Amino acid sequence: MKLGCIGDDFTGSSDLANVLAKGGLRVTQITGVPDGTADPDVDAGVVALKSRTIPVEEAVRRTLEAFDWLAAQGCSQFFFKYCSTFDSTPDGNIGPVIDALMARLGDAPCVVCPAFPQTGRSVYQGHLFVGDTLLSESGMETHPLTPMTDPDIRRWLSHQTRQAVGHVPADRVFAGDAAIRESLWVEHGAGRPVVVVDAIRDADLLAIGAAARDLPLITGGSGVALGLPANLLDGPPRTPASEWAGLAGQGAVLAGSGSRMTHRQVQAWSRANPALAVDADAVMAGRTTPGDAAAFVLGQDTPALVYSVADPASVRAAQERHGREAVATGLEQFFADVARQLVDGGVRRLVTAGGETSGAVVEGLGLTALEIGPEIAPGVPAVRAEGRDLVLALKSGNFGGEDFFSEALDVLGGTA
Structure with a gap:
């Protein structure tokens, strides 16, 4: 294994694995830190963690465990993957994880680049944009766990890291790789x-x-990984070992993201398909149970959606009543339990929206490794659960178009 990757959530990890596989590398995505050794024929290993919003010390500990395993597989370069909207708080977890990894890897500059133009994310003069809108005006400023109120990544990161933050501006980037390399070392x-x-x-x-x-360490969204396969390939790019074949059978969608795009996707789906809205207060009080939601889905003749995508004011109100962490944990556990009951009930195609929701579902289902399939939308591949009769699409909240849920189910079923 040449490139060791650590993702702070499962949707971003599958996104990164997709980019590297499209670039011609043989990639494996692993859930959590595995036991044993990796297949020696694998070029890049992506260890998916659920560490974005957990306490800083725990995020650092889990990341270093993943780093140690990847280093033991022979990796000489490492990639720390976080969201292209830099989801974090002034305390972390991105900066503390970068500090810990740099301490392990020695004295060299570390790239920080969350840009991914294919999905509308760009960094200019150190500021992160979503489309033509500053990050702090994109809807991310009301995120229930990681509200992004400052688009200046240099300033936001400086709150989190013990080290000084530098910058390579656009004019140096446009001058090419030699100019970028020189600027990194100048900083x-x-x-x-x-x-x-x-x-x-x-x-x-x-x-x-x-x-x-x-460089020993690169960090960013999956976009910056576009340029890495060319550095690692000794020969021609690899081709997939087999063509993707979807699975027939019942499908379902679970959405737990408050992003604007997920709201639009829920609305588009609900116009012509069965959908069940889940209220956070009802979940916390036990009035709506995972069994209720699973029964709704399994009782339909067509794929159905279960969603909790309340407006920011409603989310804040629920957090004030029950506590922010309690609401987040309660909804994640709810969706994990729903997913288990759906799969036990025969669902074979499962679409999830939201990084925390997707992570909870993957952990709840006990999935240990994922095979990367075709790209459904920029940043979102289809994946197959290793050793299971199950295919999934794990979507970050803002990714995909309005009809993503239907499109994803078609790809997972092998009909698109």
């Missing part, structure tokens, strides 16, 4: 080793990847 020499790098085009990401050829 490092000036005592700013954690370096935010601008990127607004795929060409910029490819240049950043080339510039980072010899």
Whole structure:
């Protein structure tokens, strides 16, 4: 194994694995830190953690466990994957994890680049944009767990890391990989080793990847991984061992994201398909149970949706009544339990929306490894559960178009 990747949630990890596989690498995605050794023919291992919103110390501990396992497999370069909207709080967890990894890997600059232009994320003058809107005006400012109220990634990251934060501006990125490499080391020499790098085009990401050829640590969204396969391939890109074949059988959608796009996707689905809205207060009080939701889905003749995507004001009200962590944990457990009952009831195609929801579902189902299939939408591949008769789409909240749920079920079924 050459490249060791650590993702702070499951949707982002499958996104990263998809980018690397499309670039010609043989990739395996693993849920949590595995026992034993990896297949020696694998080029890149992606260890998916659910560490984005857990306490900082626990996130660092789990990340270093994943790092140690990947290093034992022979990895010489490491990639820390976080969301392309830089989901974090002023305390972490991105900065503390970067600090811990850099301490293990020695004295070198570390790239920080959450940009992914294919999904509308770009970094310009150190500021993160979603489409043509600053991150802090994109809806992320009302995120229930990681409200992003400052689009300046340099400033936001400086609250989290013990190290000074540098910057490679767009004009240096446009000058190509040699200019980027030089700028990274200039920032490092000036005592700013954690370096935010601008990127607004795929060409910029490819240049950043080339510039980072010899760096031990790269961090960012999956977009910056576009340029990494070329550094690692000794010969021609690999081709998939087999064509994707979907699974027939019942499908279901579970949505627990408060993003604007997920709201639109829920609305689009609900116009012509069965859908059950789940209220946080009802879940916390036990008035709505996982069994209720599973029975609703399994009682339909067509795929059905179960969703909890309340408006920000309703979410805040529920958090004030029950506590922020209690609401988050309660809803995650609810969706994990629903997923188990659905799969036990015969569901073979499962779409999840929301990073925390997807992570809870994957952990709740006890999935240990995922085979990467075709891309459904930028940043979202179909995946097959290793050793199980189950295919999934794990979607970050803001990804996909309005008809994503239907499109994903078609791809998972092999009909698109």
